[in-house]
Amino acid sequence: MTKTVEPLVRVTGLTKRYGDTLAVDGVDLMVRPGEVYGFLGPNGAGKTTTLRILTGLISPTSGTVRVLGGSPGQAQVLARTGSMIESPAFYPYLSGLDNLRLLAEYAGVARAKIDEVLELVDLADRAKDRFSTYSLGMKQRLGVAAALLKDPELVILDEPTNGLDPAGMRDMRRLIRELGSGGRTVLLSSHLLGEVQQICDRVGIISAGRMVAEHDVEELRNEQELVIRARPLESAHSVLRRVLGGDAVRLYDDTLRATVGPNRAAEVNRLLVEAGIAVSELRSTERALEDVFFELTTEEKAHAG
Amino acid sequence: MLGSYRAELLKLRKRGAVWVLFAAGLVLSLIFGYLLPYLGYATGEENQQTSGIPRSEVLRGLLPERVMDNTIGGYPVFAGALALVLGAIVVGGEYTWGTLKTILSQRPGRGTVLVGQLLGLLTMIALWVVGMFAACALCSIGIAAVENGSMNWPGPLDLLTGFAGGWLVLSVWCLAGAVLAVAFRNVALPIGLGVVWILGVEALFAGVVTSLLPDLEFLADAMPGANAGALVFAVTGMTATDAPPGVRDAVSGDRALWTLLAYAAVFVVLALVTTRRRDIA
Known part of the structure; x- marks a missing residue:
């Protein structure tokens, strides 16, 4: 009990x-x-x-x-x-x-x-x-x-x-x-x-x-994500949002971050290559609390607005 | 409650401003009660200080038999203003320093903290009265010794009545300062408003009522300053001619006593209700 x-x-x-x-x-x-x-x-x-x-x-x-x-x-x-x-x-x-x-x-x-x-x-x-x-x-x-x-x-x-x-x-x-x-x-x-x-x-x-x-x-902290560096970045963003969902992919200055585990790295790579996008970096990383915080507080502000 | 009271005594005892205010009251008492009248007495019959008053009467006012007059004669106005400042700085300081939230996050309830604080203030006022009496008594003894004056002292009952009356007058002004500080959560504003009231507004109002609006005399006679002056007048047995500013028989001694007690009760209740209900930022 x-x-x-x-x-x-x-x-x-x-x-x-x-x-x-x-x-x-x-x-x-x-x-x-x-x-x-x-x-x-x-x-x-x-x-x-x-x-x-x-x-x-x-x-x-x-x-x-x-x-x-x-x-x-x-x-x-x-x-x-x-x-x-x-x-x-x-x-x-x-x-x-x-x-x-x-x-x-x-x-x-x-x-x-x-x-x-x-x-x-x-x-x-x-x-x-x-x-x-x-x-x-x-x-x-x-x-x-x-x-x-x-x-x-x-x-x-x-x-x-x-x-x-x-x-x-x-x-x-x-x-x-x-x-x-x-x-x-x-x-x-x-x-x-x-x-x-x-x-x-x-x-x-x-x-x-x-x-x-x-x-x-x-x-x-243990939540994993993929960091992707690719060209053209905007096209890669569109492709991944379509497949993984809009909430799972975020666009930063020169990288994309996708909230998926390392077991889907090969799939992400294949999708991007098949769409004619050059992938220069694809690695798995642990999400920092900072990322979570900014995600959540930005969403909240958007809701409030 | 005892813990809050002891804590308050510790704060009061170690706060320099409390003793500066006491010293200011003491110096004013001695200057206006003894130094200036004695200089007037010593420099002759025609001096403006003593104009119209025989020298023997001036000397009599400085001897031990009149010690209580000199101790509490200044309480309704000058020492009252200092007592008001004491109440305002002690209670208002808790808001300006933010220490009220520190205290309240320990164990005592808000009512307990405030009552402990007010009891501490009333204890300090009692010390002021005793301290000023001691200083005035020493001056009286000195003058009597130098001038071969009589060493007759007021009776114990007269002394006790004088102490109690003086203590009540200062306590009411101190509580007024405290309740203003609670209302404004501040130090400067309560002091400004309170001192202007004591030193100016009441006297001005009484003057206007006397000369222009006699029907409103009951209002002037209900003011705290008028009743403080009347109580001091009653417990000292001064005459209208030798009474200092603010001391007069506006109302009877009994009525002044009850009116001041009512003011004290109202101030305490207002402070308690406000402190218990408000948010402490």
């Missing part, structure tokens, strides 16, 4: 409207225990609005949201959730340590936990310095430390690598991977495809307020 695992976050038909602006439009989302879930989308897609709703900071216009079996913002839900929404916001006149001290007071957490999270984010040496003197990377790390104060089951991080230099990004990603491998569930929003590909187990892609796909990252 298969045991059903209850998702930690379940969102159904979530909509948020600000006047005439529809920020989030019928989003469905599910985060399972123990996974690192990437919430991917361009800036302004509705990621932060969705995460604010999940943490109870704003109310949805419609839809149902369940977080850790409760409603967002409930004390018992917040006690098991750590979050950093948008840029890390702390009191500039207090030290990092004092900022965490007062958050520990609010959260009802023992002070001993503060030292632990400062060590974890590698900020213990600068803990007594004022927050206003911190670099952006240190501010982000303090934000993560605050999110971890309660030793939460669910960690929600909104663009945690935003504004960091390459070394800061690398450290932050390593920290998030450690959180994920430590049994915590992480919901991470990002507009960086590579980041999600590196860190996450599953990804939800949002564009213009609508969820356009939700997949395992490995599943998306």
